[in-house]
Amino acid sequence: MILVFGGTTEGKKVASLLDWLKEDYIYSTRTPVKYKVGGEQINGELTFEKTASFCVEQEVKVIVDAAHPFAVNVHDNIKQVSLKLDIPILRYSRVFPSYEDEKLVRLFDSYEQMVSAIEAHKSFKIILALTGVQTINHFKSLWDKRDIYFRILDTELSRSKAIETGVDMARVLPEDPKADASVLMDTCKKVGTQLLLSKESGESGLMDAKLQAAKQFNIPLWVVKRPQLPEFDFEVFSDKELLQHIYRLRKTILKKGEDLQSGFTTGVCVAACVKSCLKALQTRRFSKEESVLLESGDKADFIIYDGKLGKNEASCLVIKNSGDDPDVTHAEEIGCSIRLNNSGKTTFKAGEGVGIVTMPGLQVKVGEPAINPGPRKLIEAQIDSIKKEVNINCGVEISPFVPKGRELAKQTFNPRIGIEGGISILGTTGVLRPFSSEAYVNSIRQYISVAINNQCRRIFLTPGKRSEGFMKAVFSDDLQYAFIHIGNFIGESLEIVAQEKVDEVVLGIMLGKAIKLAEGNLDTHSSKVVFNAEFACNIATRLNYPSEKVNKIKQAKLANEIWEHIPYAKEERFYMEVVRLAKTQCVKVSEVGQSIKFVLFTPKGESIML
CATH class of the missing domain: 3.40.50.1980 (Nitrogenase molybdenum iron protein domain)
Structure with missing residues (x-):
C-alpha cells in the first residue's frame, strides 16, 4: 500500500499517475477536497502517533510526500514515521525558480x-x-x-x-x-x-x-522563503521522474506476492514513440498517452513525455517498464526521433545511446544500428498503419535514442560482442515475461559476471536502493558495477559469488533481514519468513540484557522497534551478536578462503561491521 500526502497540484499528479498504474493507495489531505481520486480518500490532521499506527494497520510500504512545502508539521511527522517504521519517503517537490536577478x-x-x-x-x-x-x-x-x-x-x-x-x-x-x-x-x-x-x-x-x-x-x-525540509529517500520534480521511481520500487518493496510481472521490450517502447511522433506531425500536437497493438492482441500503453515538433521531424520518449525481468533499461528513458523524406522507405539510424554493430555474427549487419529484426518489424507496422490512416506516402528515418544508453551498455555484454556506443533495441513479441525467480537469480549472476569483467574484485550485495546508498557512503571509492541488488536472494547470491571465485564480498542489510538471516533463513522474503521476536528475545536473554528490555523485544511486531529499546552504538552487544550469527550463515554458503564482510545498517544509515 502507498500512502500519499496530497491536497496540492503535485498531490493530484501523484494520484493521477497511480490511477493509471492501477496501484493501491490512500490519499490523505488535511481538509476535504472536491476532486475525486481512484484511491481511498481520507482527511484530517494526522499526528506522528496516528500516522505511525495508520501505516502499520494499512501495511504501508511507501509514503509519497506531495504536501505543500510550508506544511512543516506534516513533513516532520512523515520523517519521524519513516525512521521509526523504516518506510521510505518519495518526495514530489516543486520547482523553485531563482530570484537572484529579480530587482523587485x-x-x-x-x-x-x-x-x-x-x-x-x-x-x-x-x-x-x-x-x-x-x-x-x-x-x-x-x-x-x-x-x-x-x-x-x-x-x-x-x-x-x-x-x-x-x-x-x-x-x-x-x-x-x-x-x-x-x-x-x-x-x-x-x-x-x-x-x-x-x-x-x-x-x-x-x-x-x-x-x-x-x-x-x-x-x-x-x-x-520556503522552510527547510527533512531529507527524503527519493526526491522527484516531475511526473516523469515519479513514474521512474514507482517502476523501480515495484521491483522491491512494492512487489506484490511471488508472481513475477511482465513488462515491455525496448523495441515496443520505440514503436510507441514512432507512432506518437507520426500522429503528432499530422495533428500538430502530442497526445498524453499512446498504445501499441502487439502480435498477441494485447495492448502496450505508455505515457508520452518531452514531445518536440518541427515541420517534418518530431521526437518524444517514454519510460520503460520491464516488469520483473532483469533489465538494465528498466525505468529508463527510451525515445525516438523521426524525420519524413521523399524516399518512400523506412530507414534506421542510431540515436544517442543506441549501439552500432562492429563484429559479424549478430542478427544485424556490421555498421548498422543495433536494432534487431523483431523491433524493426514492429516499428514498420506502426508506420504502415499510420500511413494508411492519414493517406500519406513518404519515407521515414527512424532514430531511436536512450539518453543513458552509453552508461547502461557498460552493464551489459554489448562491449564484449562488438556493439559499441550504447545498448541494443531488442524484443520479438514486445513483451518481457520473467517466468520464475530463476530470472532474477540469473540477472544477479549476470551482474556479478559483469562486475568481475570490469575488474571489480570486491562486490557489494544489498537488497535494494536504500541499503545500497548506505553502503556507498561507507565504501565510496568502489566502482558502480560492484554494487548489486539481490532482493531477498541472499543464499543464491552467495552461491554465485562462491562459484565465480570473487575475492571479497560485502553484504549490507537492515535489521529485519539480518535477524531472519541470523536465524538461518537465506531467503528473507516476507512471504517465506517473518520477523521472529522470540528469536531476537533469546539473543537478548543470552547476553544478559535487563528483563524489561527483553520483554519489550518479545512484544515487538517489527524488527525496527528494537532500535528504540536498544539504541545504536558501534559495538552494542545485541547487534554485534546478530551480525556474528548472520555472517556465520553466510560463511556456510561460501568457499573456504573467500573473504566475507557483513554490514548491518540502522534506519539512519549508521553501520555495524564484522
Missing part, C-alpha cells in the same frame, strides 16, 4: 520578519497578500494600520476560515489563483496595490504570474 523581489526568512519590514516602510499603504487564508493572522498587527487585502481561494471552506480570523471581510478577495495572470493584474489595479506579498510557492504555486503582475505595475514583490 525581496526574500524573508519568516512572516514576522516580513511584517517588521512592512512596518518600517511607511510608504506601502495598500498591500495585496497572496499568501493564503492560513496566513491572515500573521498580518494582524497591520489590519488597522494599512489597507491590506487578502486573496483567498474561492471556496466555502476558505471563506469560513477567513471569517474565523476576525478580519474585515471587505478586505478578503475570493479568487481562483490558477486563473490567467491577467486576473491578478486586474485585482492589483482595482485595489491600487503598492506592495505584493507571497510565499515561495514555486512554479505550481504560480509565482510567475505574481512576478508578471509586479513587473506590470513596477511594484515590489516580497516573498517568505
